[in-house]
Amino acid sequence: MQRLAASVMLILAVSMLTFGAMNLLGDPLFNILGPAAADTKPESLAKVAAAKELYYLDRPLPERYVRWLGDMVTGDFGVQFGSTGQPPVSELVKERFPRSLTLLVMAQLLAAMIAIPWALISAARANKPADRISTVNSFLLIAMPNFALAVILKYVFGIKLGWFPLTFKATDPWLTRVYQTFLPALTIALPAAAVYQRLLRTDLITTLQEDFILMARSKGVGRQRVLFKHALRPSLFSFITVFGINTGTLIGGSLIVENIFRIPGLGSAIVEAILREDFPVVLAIVMIITTAFVLVNVLVDAVYTLIDPRVRR
Amino acid sequence: MTSLQTDGRVADGRLLTVEDLRTTFATERGPVCAVDGVSLTLDRGQALGIVGESGSGKTVLSRSIMGLLPSTARREGSIRFGDQDLLGPNAPDMSRLWGREMSMVFQNPMVSLNPVMRIGEQIAEPLRIHLGMSRRDAKATAIRLLRDVRIPEPDRRVDQYPHELSGGMRQRVMIAIALACGPTLLFADEPTTALDVTVQAQILELIAEQRAERNMSVVLVTHDLGVVAGHTDVIAVMYGGRLVEIAPTKVLFSQMRMPYTEALLQSIPRLDQKSHTRLNAIPGRPPDLHDPPRGCAFAPRCAFARDRCREEAPPLATAENPDHKFACWYPVGSPEYHETKERISAGLEIGSTS
Ligand SMILES: Nc1ncnc2c1ncn2[C@@H]1O[C@H](COP(=O)(O)OP(=O)(O)OP(=O)(O)O)[C@@H](O)[C@H]1O
Numbered sequence: 001m002q003r004l005a006a007s008v009m010l011i012l013a014v015s016m017l018t019f020g021a022m023n024l025l026g027d028p029l030f031n032i033l034g035p036a037a038a039d040t041k042p043e044s045l046a047k048v049a050a051a052k053e054l055y056y057l058d059r060p061l062p063e064r065y066v067r068w069l070g071d072m073v074t075g076d077f078g079v080q081f082g083s084t085g086q087p088p089v090s091e092l093v094k095e096r097f098p099r100s101l102t103l104l105v106m107a108q109l110l111a112a113m114i115a116i117p118w119a120l121i122s123a124a125r126a127n128k129p130a131d132r133i134s135t136v137n138s139f140l141l142i143a144m145p146n147f148a149l150a151v152i153l154k155y156v157f158g159i160k161l162g163w164f165p166l167t168f169k170a171t172d173p174w175l176t177r178v179y180q181t182f183l184p185a186l187t188i189a190l191p192a193a194a195v196y197q198r199l200l201r202t203d204l205i206t207t208l209q210e211d212f213i214l215m216a217r218s219k220g221v222g223r224q225r226v227l228f229k230h231a232l233r234p235s236l237f238s239f240i241t242v243f244g245i246n247t248g249t250l251i252g253g254s255l256i257v258e259n260i261f262r263i264p265g266l267g268s269a270i271v272e273a274i275l276r277e278d279f280p281v282v283l284a285i286v287m288i289i290t291t292a293f294v295l296v297n298v299l300v301d302a303v304y305t306l307i308d309p310r311v312r313r
Numbered sequence: 314m315t316s317l318q319t320d321g322r323v324a325d326g327r328l329l330t331v332e333d334l335r336t337t338f339a340t341e342r343g344p345v346c347a348v349d350g351v352s353l354t355l356d357r358g359q360a361l362g363i364v365g366e367s368g369s370g371k372t373v374l375s376r377s378i379m380g381l382l383p384s385t386a387r388r389e390g391s392i393r394f395g396d397q398d399l400l401g402p403n404a405p406d407m408s409r410l411w412g413r414e415m416s417m418v419f420q421n422p423m424v425s426l427n428p429v430m431r432i433g434e435q436i437a438e439p440l441r442i443h444l445g446m447s448r449r450d451a452k453a454t455a456i457r458l459l460r461d462v463r464i465p466e467p468d469r470r471v472d473q474y475p476h477e478l479s480g481g482m483r484q485r486v487m488i489a490i491a492l493a494c495g496p497t498l499l500f501a502d503e504p505t506t507a508l509d510v511t512v513q514a515q516i517l518e519l520i521a522e523q524r525a526e527r528n529m530s531v532v533l534v535t536h537d538l539g540v541v542a543g544h545t546d547v548i549a550v551m552y553g554g555r556l557v558e559i560a561p562t563k564v565l566f567s568q569m570r571m572p573y574t575e576a577l578l579q580s581i582p583r584l585d586q587k588s589h590t591r592l593n594a595i596p597g598r599p600p601d602l603h604d605p606p607r608g609c610a611f612a613p614r615c616a617f618a619r620d621r622c623r624e625e626a627p628p629l630a631t632a633e634n635p636d637h638k639f640a641c642w643y644p645v646g647s648p649e650y651h652e653t654k655e656r657i658s659a660g661l662e663i664g665s666t667s
């Protein structure tokens with residue numbers, strides 16, 4: 001409960017910061033519209049009027065904030081003044097966010113699916129040759145720059161073997177797009193899996209030294225069952241913590257990977273918006289990322305209590 | 314009561330024969346011989362006490378018999394359990410014996426139960442693995458076992474987690490787990506040291522009662538001679554990895570021969586002390602197992618040591634009672650012993666360790 005209150009506070013704090021950035025650093029109208037704010041061309045004047053209306057610029061600051069926040073909460077993110085036709089920001093979000101989300105979910109699922117068995121195997125053979133080789137491999141994966149891995153995967157699986165498509169078509173059906181997302185997801189998943197594997201392996205090795213593991217063995221529980229039923233669950237804490245942090249970070253999209261694989265996701269959206277000084281878009285994405293980040297944290301806490309009854313109150 | 318298995322089991326008579334057992338750990342500082350040439354036997358239904366100071370090898374000995382050692386350990390000698398040779402080329406898969414034929418109650422119940430698994434599940438595990446019980450039967454049996462070890466409200470406790478139980482209750486749960494499949498041999502490695510005094514007595518009583526009820530053999534490990542006095546048939550005294558005296562409990566207490574055993578008896582902790590505080594009542598330190606002394610390992614600390622003790626290790630010799638063995642050149646009751654005693658009491662010499 002306390003954590004939940006803290007989460008809400010965090011979201012509010014970030015909203016005040018972003019709102020402050022828009023309203024207090026220079027003229028808000030200029031922040032929103034750019035040079036058009038000072039224009040006297042008829043279409044610019046129309047824009048100014050629209051912006052004043054949308055962002056309640058003729059109201060006092062506190063009221064402006066509350067109304068703006070209310071709009072945010074209800075999914076009304078304003079208008080993309082920087083783009084032609086001035087479509088609502090929510091349209092862009094609706095288009096880009098699912099792509100980043102697909103990429104994120106797939107990448108994290110893949111990473112967990114790789115990391116957990118990998119950690120179990122290497123922890124069971126701690127410091128034996130197989131484990132040492134796996135350590136070298138994981139450090140290689142962690143050290144390799146993301147774009148290099150992307151290029152390698154693209155070349156091997158996309159070009160040489162031709163297993164996966166290299167292009168992303170927004171018009172393709174959902175399932176096809178998931179298939180298209182596999183390689184970029186793997187690019188994110190591999191180094192993440194290596195990190196998770198390291199953490200989980202270390203915790204597993206510590207857990208395996210515990211008395212209750214010896215106790216389990218003395219009951220006649222086989223080695224595999226000891227690993228899965230007794231050692232894994234109490235060893236998940238650092239893994240889940242970092243998994244949560246990574247999830248939060250990836251919600252904004254992985255810029256490099258989205259770029260290399262030409263997936264127009266949230267990551268590229270925010271960069272484009274910054275480049276064309278489209279303030280409302282930037283604000284909306286920042287708010288979405290923050291909220292998601294906080295939600296993920298709440299979720300991680302919930303998972304903690306699921307794993308360990310001692311955390312429950 | 315749980316279903317006791319009978320097939321292929323020793324109904325009566327000799328259950329365990331250990332001969333010249335030697336357990337060596339490979340360490341960075343070289344090999345450590347933590348159990349050195351131990352021989353002993355145990356009959357069905359008998360209770361054996363293993364006593365000795367901290368580091369004397371009690372835990373390693375019991376785990377060597379059970380085969381529950383880290384991979385750095387190597388065992389030599391012979392261990393016969395029923396009609397099975399546990400160390401020979403035809404040694405059985407120990408995980409089939411663990412929990413079923415022999416099980417262990419660990420020293421510290423606070424850390425020996427899985428913190429994230431329900432009590433009932435932990436008791437049910439060996440039942441399901443070894444006896445192939447269904448989930449429901451295993452749970453019903455778990456509740457019955459909890460009742461056997463005198464845990465109140467077993468129907469509720471069975472769904473609880475270890476942290477919801479007191480130390481004494483957890484040790485009872487450990488005993489319930491160990492007893493689940495009705496083993497013939499139970500190891501209890503200092504089962505009460507982590508508990509407070511009143512609970513200690515209850516746990517020992519519980520083990521004794523279950524032993525009688527199940528005709529189970531028990532190996533009770535402790536550093537406190539007082540603990541084993543009332544609960545064992547035979548006592549083995551260990552020092553520096555070796556057996557230095559072994560005798561039926563009554564005989565040991567009436568005719569102990571090793572000065573070390575005598576010193577141990579005199580160092581029984583007072584009741585008002587927390588018994589897991591390490592006893593340093595015997596002056597001096599246990600031998601360095603990396604570099605064991607040539608003669609009697611106790612010589613540097615023994616008031617009765619003479620030149621011979623430092624030169625030549627005493628063999629395990631049989632006393633008047635054929636079941637009583639001890640390893641000492643100048644045992645309690647020998648002329649040399651009396652001579653030293655007189656000198657000490659005359660105050661002519663204070664100790665003879667110089
Ligand atoms: N895994 C191991 N590697 C190396 N040496 C070990 C290992 N386990 C035990 N030893 C050594 O074996 C000796 C006997 O240890 P053990 O634990 O059997 O003593 P103990 O009599 O049970 O003492 P305590 O009363 O403290 O439990 C000790 O000197 C210890 O250092």
Ligand code: SF4
Pocket residue numbers: 571572573609610611612613615616617618619622627640641642643644
């Ligand atoms: S052999 Fe000597 S040193 Fe060892 S216990 Fe006997 S008297 Fe003491």
Ligand SMILES: [Mg+2]
Pocket residue numbers: 371372373502503
């Ligand atoms: Mg011990």
